[in-house]
Amino acid sequence: MTITQTAAWSALLDHHRALQGTHLRDLFAQDPARGERLTAEGAGLYLDYSKNRVTDETLTLLLNLARETGVTAKRDAMFAGEKINVTEGRAVLHTALRAPAGATVLVDGHNVVPDVHEVLGRMAAFAEQVRAGTWLGHTGKPLKNIVNIGIGGSDLGPVMAYEALKHYAQRDLTLRFVSNVDGTDLTEKTRDLDPAETLVIVSSKTFTTQETMANARSARTWLLAALGDDAAVARHFVAVSTNAEAVQKFGIDTANMFGFWDWVGGRYSMDSAIGLSLMLAVGPDGFNELLAGFHAIDEHFRTAPLERNLPVLLGMLGIWYNNFFGAQSHAVLPYDQYLAYFPAYLQQLDMESNGKHITLDGRAVDYQTGPVIWGQPGTNGQHAFYQLIHQGTKLIPCDFIGFCQTLNPLPLDGGAPHHDLLMANVFAQTEALAFGKTLDQVLEEGVPADLAPHRVFDGNRPTNTILADRLTPHTLGALIALYEHKVFVQGAVWNINSFDQWGVELGKVLAGKIVPELHAPAEPELHHDSSTNALIRRYRAHR
Numbered sequence: 348m349t350i351t352q353t354a355a356w357s358a359l360l361d362h363h364r365a366l367q368g369t370h371l372r373d374l375f376a377q378d379p380a381r382g383e384r385l386t387a388e389g390a391g392l393y394l395d396y397s398k399n400r401v402t403d404e405t406l407t408l409l410l411n412l413a414r415e416t417g418v419t420a421k422r423d424a425m426f427a428g429e430k431i432n433v434t435e436g437r438a439v440l441h442t443a444l445r446a447p448a449g450a451t452v453l454v455d456g457h458n459v460v461p462d463v464h465e466v467l468g469r470m471a472a473f474a475e476q477v478r479a480g481t482w483l484g485h486t487g488k489p490l491k492n493i494v495n496i497g498i499g500g501s502d503l504g505p506v507m508a509y510e511a512l513k514h515y516a517q518r519d520l521t522l523r524f525v526s527n528v529d530g531t532d533l534t535e536k537t538r539d540l541d542p543a544e545t546l547v548i549v550s551s552k553t554f555t556t557q558e559t560m561a562n563a564r565s566a567r568t569w570l571l572a573a574l575g576d577d578a579a580v581a582r583h584f585v586a587v588s589t590n591a592e593a594v595q596k597f598g599i600d601t602a603n604m605f606g607f608w609d610w611v612g613g614r615y616s617m618d619s620a621i622g623l624s625l626m627l628a629v630g631p632d633g634f635n636e637l638l639a640g641f642h643a644i645d646e647h648f649r650t651a652p653l654e655r656n657l658p659v660l661l662g663m664l665g666i667w668y669n670n671f672f673g674a675q676s677h678a679v680l681p682y683d684q685y686l687a688y689f690p691a692y693l694q695q696l697d698m699e700s701n702g703k704h705i706t707l708d709g710r711a712v713d714y715q716t717g718p719v720i721w722g723q724p725g726t727n728g729q730h731a732f733y734q735l736i737h738q739g740t741k742l743i744p745c746d747f748i749g750f751c752q753t754l755n756p757l758p759l760d761g762g763a764p765h766h767d768l769l770m771a772n773v774f775a776q777t778e779a780l781a782f783g784k785t786l787d788q789v790l791e792e793g794v795p796a797d798l799a800p801h802r803v804f805d806g807n808r809p810t811n812t813i814l815a816d817r818l819t820p821h822t823l824g825a826l827i828a829l830y831e832h833k834v835f836v837q838g839a840v841w842n843i844n845s846f847d848q849w850g851v852e853l854g855k856v857l858a859g860k861i862v863p864e865l866h867a868p869a870e871p872e873l874h875h876d877s878s879t880n881a882l883i884r885r886y887r888a889h890r
């Protein structure tokens with residue numbers, strides 16, 4: 348049976364039809380307490396989901412769908428270390444990365460929590476030395492530049508979290524994140540750094556990723572060109588990986604390697620040793636606070652009733668628009684400059700997890716799965732793409748994220764402080780999107796009749812608002828875990844494997860074949876389609 352054959356699905360289809368003519372204006376008018384009622388809270392995050400096109404019945408039906416598709420049993424199987432990543436035969440235990448010391452999480456009968464804390468302890472000891480300037484480079488200088496080389500989950504998490512927590516970072520350390528195989532990335536990010544003062548962290552779960560290994564080799568060449576001695580690698584290079592053999596082969600002493608495990612997916616790994624660069628920046632205490640924030644949402648997700656469960660609510664509301672309204676995308680709009688990279692991070696988390704069309708039992712789905720995730724920090728987006736969200740033809744559900752306290756209070760002479768201006772925009776946008784402006788209202792304002800239609804806002808555009816008191820490591824951990832589990836809930840309902848990523852393989856394999864064809868001194872024999880052949884020939888002729 349597919350999910351479209353469940354009773355909950357049919358009930359939702361009927362309900363969607365019945366709700367067609369209902370506007371958020373009506374729903375708010377009918378229930379003056381709606382704005383306080385349709386809210387939930389956990390781990391310091393407050394969710395207002397009242398500006399969604401839902402009634403109490405919608406919520407009941409959506410939660411019925413969650414129940415009927417086994418979301419809670421699947422959640423419990425994940426936390427219990429069952430091998431729910433069936434196509435790779437692996438457990439999915441990023442939640443064990445933030446389990447407190449003393450907890451027990453078994454993988455094949457082995458408690459992995461002490462292993463996690465052993466690595467955290469080694470990371471902390473190393474981070475303390477670098478931060479205190481007692482880990483010396485090859486020429487005896489302390490290392491004050493940190494270059495993380497990685498891509499995908501081995502880059503996006505650390506760079507997003509470093510940017511998010513910059514306020515808490517040791518500012519005499521310079522952090523750079525190199526990911527693109529385009530030589531410009533490494534060149535530009537190292538051009539003003541002194542190799543004698545630079546630590547390179549090669550972050551790669553597999554330690555085979557083409558981009559990362561190319562950047563790591565070039566970084567080594569850059570370092571050795573300046574320091575002139577292979578022995579320098581031991582003081583200036585560390586690795587984060589699950590592949591000790593490949594790390595050793597690259598020339599990094601495994602004493603300088605921080606490990607993690609195959610039950611941590613790349614896009615779920617920023618709270619493993621992959622977060623080493625972040626720990627160097629914010630210190631072990633800051634990192635531990637981040638882990639506590641993750642854990643707080645893990646506990647909330649595991650134990651809160653579905654009606655008040657933040658990831659379940661966000662996940663099921665997303666399904667409502669994705670599967671019943673035909674929404675193609677979902678915008679995440681953080682009103683905090685420090686969260687500039689959060690949408691990009693969520694793109695990998697969500698789209699690599701739920702961009703699938705084959706179910707766990709190997710059949711093609713007959714319903715939509717993961718949406719396109721996109722966004723930018725507010726208020727910049729307001730002056731760019733919000734026009735389409737307000738008045739375009741597409742339905743784009745949005746998450747607005749804001750904080751009650753700013754980390755950078757800037758009072759304005761004779762006006763409201765910056766933070767009030769920022770947050771006024773959060774509230775104004777969600778109000779405008781929900782309620783819009785009718786033709787009558789526009790005409791009443793004296794707008795000429797021929798211009799009036801252009802000034803109408805239909806409204807009825809759904810938003811969630813997530814508010815927290817302050818952006819701290821704890822809040823960031825909670826926010827990330829909130830979205831991790833939201834993605835889990837949706838994947839569980841869609842009955843897909845959110846934890847593999849076979850879709851990235853074909854391109855990798857084909858690129859591997861094309862590299863020697865671009866590089867060969869003699870004209871290679873090409874056996875691609877006519878377009879690819881011609882592009883390769885043109886590139887060779889003009890390179």
Ligand SMILES: O=P(O)(O)OC[C@H]1O[C@](O)(CO)[C@@H](O)[C@@H]1O
Pocket residue numbers: 498499500501550551552553554555556559613614699848851
């Ligand atoms: O950490 P690795 O093994 O270098 O992989 C990097 C990234 O490549 C992918 O496997 C595919 O893009 C991601 O899932 C992963 O985060």
